[in-house]
Structures are given as structure tokens and as C-alpha cells.
Amino acid sequence: MSDTAGTPDGELADISAQLRRQALSVFGRSLHIRTVDTGSCAVCESEIRLLAAPHYDLHRLGFFFTPAPRHADLLMVTGPAIRAADNLLLKTYAATPDPKAVIAVGACALGGVYPEDALTHGTVDRVVPVDVSIPGCPPSPLALLQGLLIAVGRLTERVSALSLDLDAAGRP
Amino acid sequence: MIHAIAALIIAAAAAWLAAALVGLGAVRRSGLRASAALALAGGACAATGGALLAIHGAGTTLRLGAGPVGGATFHIAPLAAPFILLIGLVAAANALYAPRYHEPGRGTCAYLLVYHLALVASLAVLVAGDAVAFLVAWESMALMCYLVILRHHQREGVARAGFLFIALSEIGFVLIVLAFAILATQTGSLDLVTIAARSHRVGATWRAAAYLLALCGFGFKAGLVPFHIWLPAAHPVAPADGSAFLSGLVIKLGVYGIALFGFTLLPGGPAWWGLITMGLGAISAVLGILYALMERDLKRFLAYSSIENVGIIITALGAGMAFTAYHQPAIGAFLLIVALYHSVNHGVYKTLLFLEAGVIEHATGTRDLDRLGGLIRRLPRTAVIFLIGTVAIAALPPLNGFVSEWMLFQGLFQGFRISSHVAGILIVIAGALIALTGGLAINAFARAFGIPFLGMPRSGPAARATEHHQPIAGPAVLASACVFLAIGAPLVLTALDRVARATAGIDIHSELLVPQLTVIPAHTDFAGFSPTYLAAFMLAVTAIPILIYLAGRPRAASRRPPVWDGGILSFKARMQYTATTHANPVRVTFEPLYRPHVDLERASDDPAGRSGPVHYRFQVTPIFERYLYQPVVWLVRRAAEFARPIQSGDVNLYLLYVFIVVLIAYAVYA
Amino acid sequence: MASWFYRGLRRGIVTTRYPKAIDAWARQLPSPPAFHSARLTIALADRLVDACAAGALSRADRTLILDLGKCTACGRCIELSNGAAQPSGESLLASPDRSGLVKTVPIRGGQTGDE
Numbered sequence: 023m024s025d026t027a028g029t030p031d032g033e034l035a036d037i038s039a040q041l042r043r044q045a046l047s048v049f050g051r052s053l054h055i056r057t058v059d060t061g062s063c064a065v066c067e068s069e070i071r072l073l074a075a076p077h078y079d080l081h082r083l084g085f086f087f088t089p090a091p092r093h094a095d096l097l098m099v100t101g102p103a104i105r106a107a108d109n110l111l112l113k114t115y116a117a118t119p120d121p122k123a124v125i126a127v128g129a130c131a132l133g134g135v136y137p138e139d140a141l142t143h144g145t146v147d148r149v150v151p152v153d154v155s156i157p158g159c160p161p162s163p164l165a166l167l168q169g170l171l172i173a174v175g176r177l178t179e180r181v182s183a184l185s186l187d188l189d190a191a192g193r194p
Numbered sequence: 195m196i197h198a199i200a201a202l203i204i205a206a207a208a209a210w211l212a213a214a215l216v217g218l219g220a221v222r223r224s225g226l227r228a229s230a231a232l233a234l235a236g237g238a239c240a241a242t243g244g245a246l247l248a249i250h251g252a253g254t255t256l257r258l259g260a261g262p263v264g265g266a267t268f269h270i271a272p273l274a275a276p277f278i279l280l281i282g283l284v285a286a287a288n289a290l291y292a293p294r295y296h297e298p299g300r301g302t303c304a305y306l307l308v309y310h311l312a313l314v315a316s317l318a319v320l321v322a323g324d325a326v327a328f329l330v331a332w333e334s335m336a337l338m339c340y341l342v343i344l345r346h347h348q349r350e351g352v353a354r355a356g357f358l359f360i361a362l363s364e365i366g367f368v369l370i371v372l373a374f375a376i377l378a379t380q381t382g383s384l385d386l387v388t389i390a391a392r393s394h395r396v397g398a399t400w401r402a403a404a405y406l407l408a409l410c411g412f413g414f415k416a417g418l419v420p421f422h423i424w425l426p427a428a429h430p431v432a433p434a435d436g437s438a439f440l441s442g443l444v445i446k447l448g449v450y451g452i453a454l455f456g457f458t459l460l461p462g463g464p465a466w467w468g469l470i471t472m473g474l475g476a477i478s479a480v481l482g483i484l485y486a487l488m489e490r491d492l493k494r495f496l497a498y499s500s501i502e503n504v505g506i507i508i509t510a511l512g513a514g515m516a517f518t519a520y521h522q523p524a525i526g527a528f529l530l531i532v533a534l535y536h537s538v539n540h541g542v543y544k545t546l547l548f549l550e551a552g553v554i555e556h557a558t559g560t561r562d563l564d565r566l567g568g569l570i571r572r573l574p575r576t577a578v579i580f581l582i583g584t585v586a587i588a589a590l591p592p593l594n595g596f597v598s599e600w601m602l603f604q605g606l607f608q609g610f611r612i613s614s615h616v617a618g619i620l621i622v623i624a625g626a627l628i629a630l631t632g633g634l635a636i637n638a639f640a641r642a643f644g645i646p647f648l649g650m651p652r653s654g655p656a657a658r659a660t661e662h663h664q665p666i667a668g669p670a671v672l673a674s675a676c677v678f679l680a681i682g683a684p685l686v687l688t689a690l691d692r693v694a695r696a697t698a699g700i701d702i703h704s705e706l707l708v709p710q711l712t713v714i715p716a717h718t719d720f721a722g723f724s725p726t727y728l729a730a731f732m733l734a735v736t737a738i739p740i741l742i743y744l745a746g747r748p749r750a751a752s753r754r755p756p757v758w759d760g761g762i763l764s765f766k767a768r769m770q771y772t773a774t775t776h777a778n779p780v781r782v783t784f785e786p787l788y789r790p791h792v793d794l795e796r797a798s799d800d801p802a803g804r805s806g807p808v809h810y811r812f813q814v815t816p817i818f819e820r821y822l823y824q825p826v827v828w829l830v831r832r833a834a835e836f837a838r839p840i841q842s843g844d845v846n847l848y849l850l851y852v853f854i855v856v857l858i859a860y861a862v863y864a
Numbered sequence: 865m866a867s868w869f870y871r872g873l874r875r876g877i878v879t880t881r882y883p884k885a886i887d888a889w890a891r892q893l894p895s896p897p898a899f900h901s902a903r904l905t906i907a908l909a910d911r912l913v914d915a916c917a918a919g920a921l922s923r924a925d926r927t928l929i930l931d932l933g934k935c936t937a938c939g940r941c942i943e944l945s946n947g948a949a950q951p952s953g954e955s956l957l958a959s960p961d962r963s964g965l966v967k968t969v970p971i972r973g974g975q976t977g978d979e
Contacts, residue, residue: 039960079879092758110761117758132962134918134934147962156958157965159918159936162893164882169958171883181957182964186898186930188950 039153046123046153047175049095052084055170056094058114060146062101066128069160070098078163085170091117096173098166099150100127102136103143115150123153123173128160135159195246196254200270202243203278203321209236210285210313217306223298229306233289233313240317241282248275251692255323255387267323269386272696273458274320275689276534277443277450280541281320283675284442285313288435291549291668295434295556305345309436312338319447325374325384332370332447336363336415339444342436343428355427362424366414370451373407376400377459390458401460405467408455409474416448417501418508419478420818426485429497430561434552437493441500442545446537449507456515457530457697465519469620471512476627479505483634484784487641487777488814492551492561495642496544499587502631503540507533509624510602516621517605518698520612527700528716529605531690536598538686539586539679543595546583546672549665550576554646557659563773565653566646572659575666577647582673586680588639589632592729594679597713599632600723604715611717634780641776650767683725684711774812781812789815891953894937896920896930897945898952904928904971908948912941923971932957932965948973 057070073080074087088094091114103111115124126132126146132155138144146152156169171177213232219225247253253271288309296302315338318331340360346352378384380400381392393401414421425445429437456463456471482502489495510533518526553576554569555561570577586593589600606628609621651657679686687706695701702716714722759765781788791813797806880887909928913921920934921941942949959965 077877077879078882082879090758109763113756113759113761116755120753129918129920129934129936132933132965133931134920134936137919152962154958154960155933155962155965157896157933157935158955158957159894159938161958162890162955164880164887164890165956165958167882168956172958172960177883179959179961179964181932181954181959182961184952184954184957184967186896186952186967187969188898188900189902 044175046095046121046173048121049174052086053096053170053174054086054088054094055096055098056088056091056114056118057098057100058111060099060101060107060111060131060149061104061142062128062130066100066130066160069163069166070100070127072163073166078167080167080170083167083171092119094118094122096123096125096170097150098125098127099131099146099152101146102130103146103149104141105143106141108143108149111146111149124150125154125156125169125173126152127156127166127169128158130159131155132157195250196252196270199243199247199250200254200256202239202246203270203317206236206240206243206282206285207314207317209233209239210310210317213289214307214310214314217310218303220296220298220303220306221300223293226296226298226302226306227293229310230289230292233292233310234286236313237282237284237286237289239282241279241286244275244277244279244282245689247272247278248689248693251696253696257323266327267385268321268327269323270321271458272693273453274450275693276538277320277446278317280446280538281313281316281443283542283672284439284545287545287549287668287672288438289668290671291435291552291665294663294665295552301345305342305433305436308338308341309439312342312439316443316447320450323386325378325386325389328386329367329371329374333367335444335447336360336367339363339440342439343432345433345436346431349431351427352431355424355431358424359428362414362421366411366421366448369407369411369414373404373411373455376404376407386454386459390461393460394462396460398464401463402467405455405460405463406470409452409471412448412451412455413474413508414448415445416452416508417445417478417504418448418474419481419501419505420822422478422482422501423816423818423823425501426489426494426497429500429548430491430493434549434555437496437552438545438548441497441548442541445500445504446541449504449511449533449537452508453511453530453533453697456511461698463515463519465516465614465617468512468515468517468519469617472509472516472621472624473512475505475508475510475512476624477505478502479509479631480627480634481505483631483638484780484787485814487634487638487780488788488812490563490773492554492563492642492646493548495563495638496547496551499635499638500540500544502635503536503544503587506599506602506628506631507536507540509628510536510605513606513621513624516617517608517612520614520617522608522611523698523700524702524716525605525608525611527691527694527698527702528601528706530698531687531694531702531706532598532601532605534690534693535683535686536602539594539598539676542672542675542679543583543586546579546669546676547587549669549672550580550583553664553669554659557661557664558653558655560653560655563642563645566651566656567649567653567767567770568647568651569656569659570647572651572657573647573661573664576661576664576669579666579669579673580647581643582676583669584639584643586676588636590636592680592725592732594676594683597680597683597725599628601713601715602628604721608715608717608720637777637780641773645771645773645776649770650765652767652770652772681726681729683713687713789817791815886956890955893955894939895951895953895955896932896935896937896957897939897942897949898954899928899930899945899949899969900947901970901972903946903948903973904969905973906971908945908973909971912945912949915940915944926971928969928971930967930969932967933962 059067072078097118129135131146133145136142136144143149154169154173156165158165168177172179209232213229213236216225216232217229220229251272253269256268312335315331315335319328319335322328322331340356343356343359344352377389380396381389383389417425429441432440479502482498482505486495486498489498510529514526514529517529557573558566586595589595603625606621606625609618612618691703691706706714711726712722712724793811795809909923913923917938917940918934918936920931922929942951
């Protein structure tokens with residue numbers, strides 16, 4: 023989460039993060055998702071939209087899309103958080119009742135491609151706190167599903183154990 | 195008891211005369227206040243007198259002087275009781291309202307003089323005992339009302355409005371004179387009581403002619419369609435308490451006249467009288483509310499709404515006459531009670547609405563609904579009182595409009611008891627038309643309350659309105675009267691039942707009210723409800739969830755984010771509905787009735803968004819002015835031009851006329 | 865009935881079995897690179913850092929740092945790496961810990977030759 027883990031402040035942050043995740047695990051059986059586009063190219067939105075199609079079928083997991091942030095438990099934010107969308111993102115975040123989570127979807131939202139400058143923040147977590155990050159450009163629907171299930175505690179993440187250092191033919 | 199009532203009425207008249215004279219000193223605020231205090235005292239006397247008269251249920255006659263012209267007869271009849279009560283309430287409310295509304299000055303002095311004389315004249319109409327007294331009082335009342343309308347005569351449109359009022363009033367007056375003349379000659383007396391006693395001697399055609407003349411003549415004053423065109427012109431330009439007086443009381447005098455002829459002077463008329471009256475009333479109601487929905491000016495809107503409500507009252511009167519003619523006297527008496535009750539109700543809440551419209555006009559400087567908005571925050575007490583008036587006039591439970599309209603429907607729905615199928619069908623059609631007006635009225639008044647008071651201000655003056663120094667007491671009294679008339683309906687109806695017993699000779703007390711405070715439409719096997727218990731029930735139903743919430747709400751701190759608006763930057767006042775767009779569904783549905791003239795202009799032909807301002811102008815075709823009045827005026831003008839040569843100015847021609855007339859007189863009388 | 869109906873019944877996959885099992889074709893999706901650390905040199909690493917369109921690659925001393933969050937799997941670094949990088953086949957990379965997405969690869973090549 024942050025590199026202050028282990029210090030007293032860090033412990034508090036850890037506990038609060040744990041509590042948030044526990045709260046979110048309540049939504050493991052039924053979750054309402056609201057997507058927020060902060061200036062993306064809309065390909066991440068296409069992949070998100072595909073989640074409701076018959077092949078990936080979000081509804082069999084108990085997850086639903088909702089247009090109203092008042093009914094949402096989780097926000098999926100795409101795009102590099104352009105400054106013109108500040109008002110939109112902050113208002114949507116404020117309108118979502120607690121407990122809530124934010125998922126940053128795609129390379130743009132995680133800081134790739136567009137650096138911070140006069141027109142954009144670059145990363146979503148400079149505007150709202152992010153709970154789960156889903157890398158990809160765009161992330162496939164399987165990756166999105168993985169991120170959603172991690173957010174509600176039905177899967178554990180695997181990427182921290184991943185090593186990109188290849189050794190002969192395997193990975194140490 | 196009856197002497198006390200007579201004394202109260204005389205005291206009211208005296209107080210108003212004094213108020214008129216004291217009002218001449220209204221160049222200073224103290225004069226204005228003194229005049230208002232006297233008017234308030236007069237109003238209290240009149241209201242008490244009217245209430246006692248209704249409860250007492252019998253009348254008396256007073257004579258002053260002798261002969262038809264050298265003196266006057268006054269007859270205090272129970273039929274006038276609800277109207278006397280109403281005039282008292284209206285005068286009292288206006289008296290509380292006037293000191294903060296009017297500015298001291300010479301114009302106000304003249305206004306107060308004529309307004310209080312109008313009050314006295316209206317009271318005189320209600321207690322007139324013979325035809326001459328009635329007509330003199332009627333004409334004085336009309337003249338004083340004309341002067342009331344002309345308060346701001348230098349403003350645009352006022353002169354035309356006054357002219358329309360007095361012209362139509364005079365046409366009506368001529369018809370009323372003819373009606374009285376027929377009755378007086380056929381019964382041989384001018385005294386109203388004597389006419390009533392001898393009315394059975396009058397032949398059927400004369401009776402019909404008298405009634406139809408009275409219906410049309412009083413219809414001009416009451417505002418029945420097609421005699422109504424003075425109302426929407428006169429109400430916006432008169433001062434607020436003047437409009438309130440006109441709408442609250444003066445049009446009820448027209449109703450009183452029709453009731454006088456239909457139930458007292460010519461009782462027992464054939465059914466077709468009642469059916470025609472009912473038909474006119476139903477059509478007035480529907481057309482009134484349909485035209486009301488197209489209005490942007492708040493006071494014109496209220497004027498059309500008055501036409502609608504007068505239509506409802508006349509429907510009740512006409513249906514009552516029809517039922518009586520078809521041997522259902524209980525329902526007939528019940529509908530008479532409904533008509534009187536609705537007259538009082540409408541008088542109270544329409545006065546309230548006009549007074550509040552005056553407050554809005556003073557606070558914001560405009561009556562245009564499309565320039566108002568958000569006044570509930572700027573004028574909170576006005577908003578609450580206006581809301582009570584709106585709920586009452588839209589006939590929503592538990593207020594008095596709901597009770598009287600419920601009673602009207604229950605009366606009309608009993609048309610199946612009539613043996614004649616045609617009459618039964620006509621009565622049901624009238625019921626359907628009144629139901630249509632009820633629905634449209636809810637739409638109209640949701641618009642009338644919602645557009646000015648809710649949302650965001652649509653113009654600068656509306657955003658800066660303030661309640662400082664605005665009159666509150668007068669409208670507040672009327673609002674409490676509305677609530678009392680609803681919750682205390684059983685009491686009021688008992689009193690009105692005594693009036694009906696005295697007028698129509700039927701006592702339906704036991705079929706009207708049972709001890710459990712229930713209102714029953716004349717036959718116990720049909721329907722019934724209790725306004726008092728309904729109000730208590732509604733209070734409980736709203737209170738219980740609130741109590742549950744207060745007891746069981748979560749103790750944790752809660753967060754209050756702003757209203758979710760889709761993430762836009764900010765709300766703009768121009769994003770809201772306007773009064774014009776709110777009424778659009780009705781406008782589109784009833785377009786064949788409105789026959790609108792629509793102008794759509796764009797500043798240029800560029801694509802949308804760059805074409806500059808777009809002007810949309812929608813005008814309802816004034817059907818009655820164009821197709822009824824203008825042809826008649828044209829005919830009269832042609833006839834006058836044709837006859838002009840008679841008045842050539844040539845003295846020799848005039849001498850010839852004199853000579854011819856002398857010859858004829860000689861030949862006939864010699 | 866239409867032939868596609870029976871064909872679908874025989875061969876169609878109505879829905880993926882994820883999360884019970886990952887579909888086989890997931891490994892062919894575009895994915896961030898994995899590096900042979902023995903073949904990486906400082907010079908090569910700098911060229912790869914310049915070539916990265918998304919700004920995911922950076923070099924700190926003898927460590928190549930790849931931020932998986934920023935990587936768009938465009939494949940430019942793989943093309944230019946001369947065999948030092950290959951697609952990792954890992955596209956399911958979600959994580960609640962942002963810092964856990966930053967991966968380091970030691971640069972072990974270039975002990976001899978370019979420095």
C-alpha cells in the first residue's frame with residue numbers, strides 16, 4: 023500500500039485498509055459498480071462493457087453496473103485524470119456512500135503514457151484514493167474480473183510474487 | 195336572535211361607511227391604519243352576523259321609509275348567510291392586508307373610499323328586500339368596482355380592463371332589470387318575499403324567460419363562459435386586495451343572484467333549467483382551467499381559475515335544480531349546500547391567493563411566472579400560506595376544496611336515481627367534465643406553486659426578494675379559515691343545512707351528518723367520509739414515520755454530500771422548467787381548442803448553437819372575443835351607423851319629430 | 865433449427881470458467897516483458913528506457929525498473945532488445961498494492977564489452 027508500513031502511522035493505515043477490505047468483503051456476493059471516465063480513449067470502457075456480455079457474464083458473480091453513484095459500492099475509474107474532470111471525479115466520489123472502493127483501470131489511470139502536466143494529473147490516485155490497480159492497455163476482461171474479485175476479497179493478488187527476471191528458461 | 199343579526203349587519207355597514215370616510219385621510223399612514231381598523235371591525239361584525247344567520251336559519255324584513263322609490267326594504271334571508279359570512283372574511287383579511295400593501299397618498303384615499311363603498315353596496319345587494327333596492331345596490335356595487343379597478347388608471351391596459359368590466363356589467367344589468375321587470379309585472383309586486391310567494395301565478399313561458407335572463411345577466415357578473423372576458427383583463431391590473439375582493443366576493447354575488455332566482459323567486463322550475471345551468475357551469479369549469487394553464491401572468495392565471503371554480507359552483511346549483519325537478523329533493527338540497535359551501539371555500543382561498551400574488555408582486559416587481567423562482571427561501575412564510583391556499587384550491591385532502599368537490603362528485607354520481615335516462619347521462623357527463631377540471635387544476639396549481647417558489651430564481655429581482663414589511667396577517671387568517679372550514683366541515687354543513695331548509699324547504703340533516711362527524715351525500719347507501727377524521731388520520735400517518743425515524747435513527751455521524759447532479763459544474767437557472775414548458779403537454783393535447791398562433795424566429799440560419807437567439811412566441815386565439823363579441827360589436831356599430839341620420843343635427847328635422855310624436859299621441863289618447 | 869444452434873451447443877463456450885480456471889488463450893494476450901538479466905547491458909537498458917512509449921521503464925544504477933502499472937504492452941522494448949526481453953505471458957496483474965507493481969531486474973550482462 024504505502025512504504026510507511028510498519029511505522030505507527032503505517033500500522034494505522036494498514037488497519038484502516040484492512041477494515042475497508044473487510045467492509046468490502048460484505049459486497050462479495052452483490053456489488054454495484056459505477057464507471058467514471060476521466061478522459062480515457064474509451065477502449066478500457068469497451069472492455070468493461072464486455073464484462074456484462076454472455077462470455078464473461080459479470081452477473082453470475084453478483085456484480086452489477088449502476089449509473090447512479092448513490093447506489094454504487096465501487097468506482098472503476100479510467101483515464102489519466104485530466105484536470106477538467108476533477109469536478110466530475112470528486113463529485114462522483116463524494117456522492118458514493120461509504121463503504122466504497124476505487125479501482126484504477128488501465129495504464130493511463132496508473133500513471134503511464136501521460137505524465138503530470140498543466141492539463142492532467144497523470145494518475146487517478148492524485149485525485150481520489152485508489153484501492154486496487156488493474157494494469158493493462160486495455161486490461162482484458164479477465165484482468166478486470168481479477169481486479170474486481172480482489173477488491174471484494176474473493177481472490178488474492180498474485181502479481182507481487184511475480185518476477186520478471188528470467189534465468190535460462192524459467193523465472194527465479 | 196334575529197335582531198342581533200340585523201344589528202350586526204347594520205353595524206358592519208356603518209363601520210365600512212366610516213372606513214370609507216376615514217380612508218379619505220389616508221395621506222398619512224395613520225389614516226390608512228384607522229380605516230383598516232374600522233374595516234376589520236366591520237368584517238368581524240359581518241362574518242359573525244352571517245354565521246349566526248346561517249345557524250339561526252330564518253329571516254326577517256326591515257322597512258325604511260315607504261313606497262318603491264321613497265324608501266327601501268331589506269330582507270335578511272338565510273340564503274344570503276354564507277355570502278355575508280364570506281364578505282366579512284374577505285373584508286377582514288383585506289383590512290389586515292391593506293396597511294402594509296398600500297402606500298399613503300391621494301390615490302390611496304380615493305381607492306379606500308370607493309373600495310369600502312363597494313363593500314357596503316355588496317352587503318346591500320345581499321340584504322336587499324325589493325327589486326329596486328336590489329338593482330340600485332347592484333349598480334352601485336358595479337360602479338364602485340369599476341373605480342376600484344381603475345386605481346392605477348395611468349398604467350397600460352387598465353383603462354381597457356375597466357371598460358370591459360363596466361360594459362359587460364351593464365349588459366348584464368340590463369338583462370337583470372328585464373328579469374325583475376317580468377317578475378314584478380307578472381306578480382304585481384316589487385317586494386322579493388311577495389314575488390316568491392306569488393311566483394306560481396306566473397305563466398311557464400314568462401318564468402322561463404325570467405330565469406334565462408337572470409342566468410345570463412348574473413352570469414356576466416359571475417364569470418360564466420361566454421360572459422367571462424372581463425375577468426382575465428380586470429384582475430391583473432387591479433390592486434391585489436381589489437382583485438381579491440373581485441374574485442372572492444363580487445363574482446359570488448352573481449352566483450347569489452342565480453341562486454336567488456333559481457331557488458327563492460322561481461322555485462320548482464322544470465328540469466331543463468337545471469340542466470342548462472349545469473351545462474354552462476361544466477363548460478365554464480373546463481374552459482376556465484384550460485385557459486388558465488396557458489397563462490404566464492400569475493393574476494391572469496388566478497382569474498381564469500376563478501372562472502373554473504364559478505363553473506363548479508354553477509354546476510352544483512344547476513344539478514341541484516335538476517335533481518329537485520326529477521323528484522330527488524334530498525340530493526337537490528344537498529347540491530345546493532355544496533354550491534354554498536364551495537362559494538365560501540373558493541372565496542376564502544381565492545382571496546388568499548390573490549393577496550399572496552400581491553405580496554409576490556411587491557417583493558419581486560413582477561407577476562410573470564417565468565421570471566420568478568426560489569421564493570420559498572426568500573419569502574418563507576408567504577410560501578407556507580400560499581401552499582395552504584394551493585392545496586385547498588387544487589382540492590387535495592384534507593382541506594376544504596377537497597371536501598366540497600368530493601361532495602359535488604358524490605351528488606353528481608347519484609344521477610342514476612333519476613328516471614330520465616337523458617338527464618342522467620347529462621349529469622354524468624357534467625361529472626366527467628368536473629373530474630377533468632379537477633385533474634387539470636392539480637396540474638395548474640402544481641405549476642403555480644412550483645414555478646415561483648421552488649427551484650432557483652429565474653431573474654435578479656426574484657433572487658433579491660425580501661419578506662421585510664410584507665403583509666402576513668391577512669393571508670394567515672384566511673389560511674386558518676381554510677383549515678377550519680375543512681376540519682370543522684361538519685359544523686359548517688350543519689349550518690348550511692339550515693340555510694337549505696329555509697330556502698328549499700328540505701331538511702336533510704339526518705341524511706347529511708351522522709353523529710360520527712361524517713358527511714353523507716343525502717342517501718346513506720351511497721358514500722360517506724369524515725373530513726375531521728381524515729385530517730387526524732393524515733396527521734397520524736405523517737407523524738408516525740417521523741417518530742420512528744427519530745427513535746431509531748443511527749447515532750453514527752452521517753455525511754451530507756451535495757445533490758447528485760450528474761457531475762456538471764453547476765446548476766443554472768435556465769436549466770429549469772419554465773411555466774410555459776410545464777404546461778406543454780396540455781398545450782399539445784388541447785391544441786384544437788387553443789388554435790394557437792406560433793411564431794418561431796431565429797436570428798440567422800446558421801446551424802443550431804451558432805444561430806443566435808431563437809424567439810418562440812405562442813398566442814392562444816381568443817375565441818370568444820373574436821367569434822362572439824367582435825361580430826356583435828360590429829353589428830351594433832352597423833346598426834348605429836344606419837341610425838345615425840336620425841340625429842342629423844338639423845333643428846328642422848327635430849321639430850318634425852316633435853310634431854309627428856304629438857300627432858301620434860293625440861291620435862292614440864284622444 | 866439453424867445449424868449454428870447445434871454447432872454452438874456442441875462447440876460453444878457460454879461463459880468462461882474464471883475464477884475457477886484461467887482460459888488457455890490468456891497467455892497469448894499482449895503482456896509486459898520479462899528480461900534475461902544475463903543479456904542486459906547498461907547501454908541496452910538505456911536504449912530500452914528511451915524506447916519505452918509509456919514511460920514504464922527506468923534504470924537505477926545496475927537495476928532496470930519496470931512499472932507494470934504503466935506498461936501498455938506495446939512490445940517496442942522486446943523488438944529492440946535483441947533477445948534480451950520476451951513477452952512474459954502475464955496479463956492478470958491486478959493488485960491492491962501499487963508499489964508491488966514496480967518490478968526490478970538486475971542488469972547482469974555487460975561485464976565485458978559496453979559499459
